[in-house]
Amino acid sequence: MHSRTSAPRATGGRPRSATADAAILAATRAALVEVGWSKLTLGDVATRAGVAKTTLYRRWAGKNELVVDAVAALFDELELPDRGSLAADIEGVVLQFAAILARPEAKSGLMAVVAESIHDDALRDRIRASIVERQKLLVLEGRARAQQRGELPEESDPEAASRTADLIFDVIAGAVVHRALVSAEPVDTDWTRSFTRLLLNGLTASATA
Amino acid sequence: MHSRTSAPRATGGRPRSATADAAILAATRAALVEVGWSKLTLGDVATRAGVAKTTLYRRWAGKNELVVDAVAALFDELELPDRGSLAADIEGVVLQFAAILARPEAKSGLMAVVAESIHDDALRDRIRASIVERQKLLVLEGRARAQQRGELPEESDPEAASRTADLIFDVIAGAVVHRALVSAEPVDTDWTRSFTRLLLNGLTASATA
Amino acid sequence: MHSRTSAPRATGGRPRSATADAAILAATRAALVEVGWSKLTLGDVATRAGVAKTTLYRRWAGKNELVVDAVAALFDELELPDRGSLAADIEGVVLQFAAILARPEAKSGLMAVVAESIHDDALRDRIRASIVERQKLLVLEGRARAQQRGELPEESDPEAASRTADLIFDVIAGAVVHRALVSAEPVDTDWTRSFTRLLLNGLTASATA
């Protein structure tokens, strides 16, 4: 599902323990909750998972890669249920996103790996593939659904459409993350409704402008 | 200017070197550029600054506090020049903000200390005091100026006004940071204009709604 | 041979390097010669031995324990060859003892660890077990041999015999150490002959008194 270090599976030999992966990722999340990213050590994760350090290093290249995978799993539950209107869809996905960000393992891990990714291109690609792109798909899916409903016009220029989707994605994800992690204020229904109204008004007014 | 760890001075004894502070903060920024946050070591910063490690620990409690102060200084240059219209003011401040975020010492340091602040309340307060609140003031200043110009109505309910300012701040700061650091795309004039139009349309439409 | 800090081995895991011990002790003696006890650093010893500092601390609790073991090995060569008479035996062992004390690694280390042992009971026991008791055995062996030769009478009271042996040991070891390290004069054959005559005359006269 989420990409690993590699798949050097030869032919013979004892296969890797299937349960070890899950135990390691769970232990990583538990450690993130308790000690945070900077004090998380791979030796401690291995001990928590009941696994040798070598087993861990055989599967992941280092702390960053491990944490990305551990955090990415949290975003698996993100989806876009049809709530009947674009506004309701946005509010729903914002609240889902915020619920994930409220979990301490997500808070600790996500920002840290993003920070690390600034100096590590491979890590940035890994984050993009396993976390960011999946979120962006929701934006595209929501727009398509809104266009089907007639809430949004069909876009003729595909490049402009892409740019707009990127903008909307940065606005939604950025505002929610900033509210949750920097301002450290709750993303509750009140805030979500205000934010959604601001965004939708901006979108429709811009579209007609 | 920005708060330090230690109490200022009791009496007696050799006073702390005034030049050391500046040298250390500059060395910290240089190290952030070259090696990034996670590989930055205080011993290396001390060497770069031509200062003993103890001198550094006498002034800052640790890596996080030091980096906050080093990065905070970058935001000293943020201001809100009057460009004649709310749209121009927003565009101006967004581009200024983006220019700071484009500097590698800001990129490396900012996200990392925000990530650390999740498990460290004192650090969060330090970030808020020396970075976040100063940014938020620009939002308040811009709104006041727009109200003087008649571009925005006076708000009667002060609490609602505060909530709206918070929302706008999270949207602006969040979107710019997300674009610059997560999406890793340039915050150029095109993007800034699109974003500003979206925001202003959302604001005015919401206000009349 | 001489006792170490750690318990030998539980099970599992990579075994401790056998060569590392010898390399560390040799490096310790080399460092004692070059820089003396007070300027000897464990980091330097590790470097000289081509070993990590952690490897050193895994085996010894600190500088004192390490130096005791390093110096104790020097006394392994002390023995009591049969030279035909009590006088010749004493002269032989005194010269052997003095030859060891003349080596700079012994000079530097021995007095220092004895000084440290005054505030460290465990260290005192370690010194006693690995250095002092072995020397005292030579006294007992020499007396037994002299009694076989008829040079000394058999002692009837075992407790008095033990007290006398302790006295002789303190006189021999004390005089040689004081001459070599405090007075800093050579323990040559002249001195050794004079000392042995004094001691033997004292012994035989005392025994008949």
Place this chain on the structure above:
Amino acid sequence: MHSRTSAPRATGGRPRSATADAAILAATRAALVEVGWSKLTLGDVATRAGVAKTTLYRRWAGKNELVVDAVAALFDELELPDRGSLAADIEGVVLQFAAILARPEAKSGLMAVVAESIHDDALRDRIRASIVERQKLLVLEGRARAQQRGELPEESDPEAASRTADLIFDVIAGAVVHRALVSAEPVDTDWTRSFTRLLLNGLTASATA
């Protein structure tokens, strides 16, 4: 009385505090008792003495010199009261010497500075001048007194006399120190009487041989 770092007493300016010297030496002895030589720090001594570190360094070159002076003062009380016979004189001085060595500040300090002196010629001279030579004078004084009493013959060869005195000094001081510090057994009247008998028998028998 005991030599200091130097006597750079210029003409003008505030004179050195006379009480500071005594306070520092007393604080040094107190620290020796509590923490031993290796953990004694000059900063701690200064604090105990209610004195600034600079004041301490103005008077002594370092830890070793300070400890020598602090310990040397303990030996000021050593003297050779006339007890009527050589045996009684020796027993008396041995017990006096042992009483000083039983004090923890002497134990901790004396051996340590002797150990240091092996790599520091200036320190050896200082120890010799302020401690060792004074002890050796007692041997010479005791011999002269015994010769006056007719217990020992007058020596014709002055060089041989000097060698014998050195030997006796090393035997007495060495045996007592070894018994007290290495064997860590009490130097009580029983031991002292046995030792004195051994020594005197050896001396008189050797002299007639």
Place this chain on the structure above:
DNA sequence: AAATAACCGAGACGGTACGTCATGTCTTGTA
């Protein structure tokens, strides 16, 4: 069934950085 090959736990290994401590020097203000 035996051989092979990759897995597993445990833990020692060479490194690097940590944050603290002591050294001996210096720079203040006060006496």
Place this chain on the structure above:
DNA sequence: TACAAGACATGACGTACCGTCTCGGTTATTT
């Protein structure tokens, strides 16, 4: 000029983690 106070550069301390390695042993597949 001495003094108390305390900041300073230097360098060792003992600890923690890193990522690698070497053990003895354990499953699987492949002969």
